[in-house]
Amino acid sequence: MRKWKEILLEQLSPDAPRLTINDATILYDEADINDLMHVSLARRKIQVPGNGVTYLVDRNINYTNICTINCQFCSFYRPPGHPEVYTQTFDEISQRISELENIGGSRILMQGGVNPELGLDWYLDLISNIRKKHPTISLDCFSPIEIEGIADVCGMSTLEVLVQLADAGMHGLPGGGAEMLVDDVRLDISPKKGSADNWLRVMSEAQELGLTTSATNVFGFGETNNHRVLHMDRIRIMQDNALSLGRVGFTSFVAWPVQLENNSFGKRNRGRNRIELGAGPVEYLRHISVSRLFFDNIDHIQASWPTMGLGVAQMAILAGADDAGSTMMEENVVSASGTKKILAKEEELQNSIIRSGFSPVKRDSDYNHLETLLLEKRDLVAAVPIQN
Numbered sequence: 086m087r088k089w090k091e092i093l094l095e096q097l098s099p100d101a102p103r104l105t106i107n108d109a110t111i112l113y114d115e116a117d118i119n120d121l122m123h124v125s126l127a128r129r130k131i132q133v134p135g136n137g138v139t140y141l142v143d144r145n146i147n148y149t150n151i152c153t154i155n156c157q158f159c160s161f162y163r164p165p166g167h168p169e170v171y172t173q174t175f176d177e178i179s180q181r182i183s184e185l186e187n188i189g190g191s192r193i194l195m196q197g198g199v200n201p202e203l204g205l206d207w208y209l210d211l212i213s214n215i216r217k218k219h220p221t222i223s224l225d226c227f228s229p230i231e232i233e234g235i236a237d238v239c240g241m242s243t244l245e246v247l248v249q250l251a252d253a254g255m256h257g258l259p260g261g262g263a264e265m266l267v268d269d270v271r272l273d274i275s276p277k278k279g280s281a282d283n284w285l286r287v288m289s290e291a292q293e294l295g296l297t298t299s300a301t302n303v304f305g306f307g308e309t310n311n312h313r314v315l316h317m318d319r320i321r322i323m324q325d326n327a328l329s330l331g332r333v334g335f336t337s338f339v340a341w342p343v344q345l346e347n348n349s350f351g352k353r354n355r356g357r358n359r360i361e362l363g364a365g366p367v368e369y370l371r372h373i374s375v376s377r378l379f380f381d382n383i384d385h386i387q388a389s390w391p392t393m394g395l396g397v398a399q400m401a402i403l404a405g406a407d408d409a410g411s412t413m414m415e416e417n418v419v420s421a422s423g424t425k426k427i428l429a430k431e432e433e434l435q436n437s438i439i440r441s442g443f444s445p446v447k448r449d450s451d452y453n454h455l456e457t458l459l460l461e462k463r464d465l466v467a468a469v470p471i472q473n
C-alpha cells in the first residue's frame with residue numbers, strides 16, 4: 086500500500102496524476118492534516134489561480150415544507166395534513182425577492198419538499214411570475230427529488246418537466262439531495278429518495294438542457310472515508326462525461342456534515358458516540374482538502390459557513406476552498422437541525438475572506454466575477470464583526 090507522504094508529494098506537482106480512489110482514501114484515513122491542507126491549498130492555486138475567493142449575494146427561499154419523502158436526517162419537512170405545514174404564496178415569494186434586490190443580490194435558491202398538492206402548472210406559473218417581476222434575478226430552483234415529485238404528480242418524465250421549467254425561465258437546478266451517492270448509505274437514511282442513479286440521471290438531464298448545476302454532499306452518517314471518496318468518484322465520472330459532451334457540467338462541489346438535532350436520524354443514534362457522526366472542524370477540513378485534490382475537473386470548492394461557522398469556513402479557504410458560499414438571508418432546512426446562523430451579511434463574508442489572506446470577489450450564480458475588492462482597499466470592511 087502506498088504511503089500518504091508519497092501520494093501528497095506527487096500531488097504537489099503541477100502535472101500531478103489524477104488521484105485514485107485508493108490514494109484519496111489513504112489521504113483521508115492517514116495524512117497529517119497540516120501537510121494535507123498545505124498541498125490542497127497549493128493545488129487550489131494551480132487550479133484557480135490568483136488570490137480571489139468568491140462569494141454570492143443571494144437568498145434562500147423554502148417555498149413549502151410539505152414533503153412525503155421522510156428523509157431521516159431532515160428536520161424541515163412536515164407530512165401532508167400536519168398542523169405546521171405551509172406553502173408560500175407567489176406574493177410572499179416575490180416580497181422576499183424584492184428584499185434581495187434591495188441589497189444588490191443576483192440569485193435565489195428556491196427549494197422545498199416534495200409536495201403532492203402542487204402540479205407542474207403551479208411551478209410554471211411561479212417561475213413565469215417571478216421572471217416577469219424580477220427579470221435580473223437568476224432562478225436556481227428545486228432539486229432532483231422535487232423534479233421527480235412533479236413528474237409523478239403530472240405523469241410526465243423528469244426531462245419533460247425540466248424542459249418546461251427551463252422554458253418558463255428557470256436558470257439552474259441546484260444539486261440538493263445528493264447526500265451520499267453510495268446506495269448502501271443512501272438507501273438506509275432516505276429509502277424513498279431512490280438510488281444514486283436517480284439523482285445523477287436528473288442532474289445529467291439538467292446539464293443537457295444547459296441549466297446551471299452544482300454537486301452537493303452531506304456526510305457523517307457513520308459511513309467510511311472510502312464511502313465519502315466513492316461519492317466524489319460518482320460526481321467526478323459524471324463530470325468527465327459532461328465535459329466530453331461539451332457541457333459545462335457542475336460548477337462546484339459543496340459539502341457539509343449532517344446535523345443531528347430534531348430529526349429521526351439524530352434520535353435513532355442518540356445512544357451512540359456522537360463523535361462518529363457529523364464532522365468536527367478538523368474532519369471537515371480533511372474533507373475539503375481531499376475533495377480539492379480529487380476534483381481535477383471541478384474548479385470551485387465551497388466552504389460551508391452555515392454548518393461549520395465562519396471561523397471554520399475561513400480555515401476551509403486555507404484547505405483549498407475558493408468560494409465562501411452565499412449570504413442566504415434565510416435558511417430553514419439545515420437550520421431546523423440545529424445550526425444557529427442562517428444569514429451572513431455581505432461584509433461578513435468579505436471580512437472572513439480578507440482575514441484568511443485572500444481578496445473577496447463577488448460573483449453570480451455561474452461564477453462570473455461581478456466585483457473585486459481592490460487591493461488597496463483590503464482593510465477590513467468597517468464595523469462588521471464576524472459572528473459565528
Ligand code: SF4
Nearest residue numbers: 152154155156159198
Ligand atoms: S430532505 Fe428534502 S426530500 Fe428529504 S424529507 Fe426533507 S424536504 Fe423532503
